[in-house]
Amino acid sequence: MTLDFAAVRENLFPASHEAIGDWLTFPWHRDRTNKIQAHKVHSSQAIAIDVFGTLKMSIDRDRVLDAIARHVGVSPGGPWSIALEWTDTDRLLGEPRPTQVDALAIGSKAALIIECKFTEPGGKCSQASGSRTRQPQCNGNYIEQANPGSGVRSRCTLAGKGIRYWDYIPKVFALDPAANYAPCPFAGDAYQWMRNVVLAAAIGEHWNLKAAAVGAFADHPSFPTARKARRGLLDPSLGGQATITPISYQEIIAMACHVGLDQQLWNDLAAWVEQKIAKASLRFDSATTAN
Template sequence: MIFDFTAVRENLFPASRGAIEDWEGFPWHRDRTNRIQAYKAHSSQAIAIDVFGALKMSKDRDRIFDAIAERVGVAPGGPWTVTLEWTDTDRLLGESRPTQVDAFAVGSAAALVIECKFTEPGGQCSQTAVSRSGERQCNGNYEDQINPGNGVRSRCALTGKDIRYWEYVLKIFELDPDVDYTPCPFKGDAYQWMRNAVLAAAIGEHRSLQTVALAAFADHPSFPTARKVKRGLMDPGLAGRGAIMPISYQQIVAIACQVGRDRALWNSLAAWIDHKIARAASRK
């Protein structure tokens, strides 16, 4: 079945549409009925494409990503490449289903692992969810326990599946993997931010680049991620809080307006993003 992309195209900033080379093959976010969701005004994937697709296609790309890199504390230096919906095909973390991030930008000295949020919060760990058998693979604490699903004893059900998150957690957050934590320090949506932070660290180690995980978000008081940013994406008791750097879409576009040569383009994108945010906020 060929999907009609008319509504999706209309929901994307015109200068970003060229970033989608294969409309049928692109990894679109879908609902339970397999319907593509990027036609919706509040689509997180669509607003990510608006911004990072426009940056990818722009002649100002290197100038803007250099400025973003300096803003978030990594080395500038192009040429920058941008991949939308990037997947860790090297499986650096040992995941059976490798992490996919909304955008991945790589320069000559640094890489940005970018997770994008609009009106939704971050994702939570699936191991504490009730399975079809009615059991949870993890009790919600980081402590010695047996996963009833596979009979493996470990402090983290994911570690018991040879997933390497805690190898990097030790380095980034200065947590001791041999100490119990009640509850798990990455409960709730802190889990997604941790996962992106450890992926960035693994990429940096593998590619010998400075790396940082970015939380790109729509800044409006009615959106959960924007509210969370004000309080801190991670528990303030954790070290390594700079492992996740929040940056709003408005800040990114303001940087583009400041350093980009095509002022008309970036002013137009700013208006587009402001309109989308206002429209999504009115639904709350």
């Protein structure tokens, strides 16, 4: 085992280790130098593995996932399975690089598409951003325009590339795909949450399950996603039946303590997560002050 993995193991709750499987081939989040990031105290992947990896290996998996399913409004019913860093190999949304879901839980009646956050906000659409080598491909509005790179005309640059988000958006949001919106309703960090909502719709349709999108987050007043979760991860003015239900790691562990049999496990995990959040908040607050 490399030093990289030794540091990662130290940063993961011990009961979650067996959920990794093959540590060499597991799709670790990496930086630009290809270094694994899960050794860092504020790693969103690490805290997701702490909680959902432990849940995957626990005797209480079905009980806890039934409780989460009820919380987000879908039918409980096991047996449940959990896949960490699940990739949509069926390419249901037509993405050249399919969305990688932090955790996917599948039961007999429902599926939970789980996006996990720690200290970071949601991700934004890259099409309206330029770089040193590429000009923006979208003007930030959902309005007919020509992609300056390809010349393809569409209201959404991604739709012009064959990506099917707007095939599903009208099914789950109160938005008309033939209307103009300025700015695009998914121009900000709503973009990442939207991707999970439409993927849930696509998975539910494909597998004939009731599917729900879940935003798991570390609840601390300093963290952007936690602050946003209190207001709603998506703007309620988008309407329709579209929801991504926020649920904190602390709430998930509290549910496990309530319905689970292995009380020592969940008490230990609660202490581990609280200590990690406390350390990460000190680092986050220091970095924010410095900036």
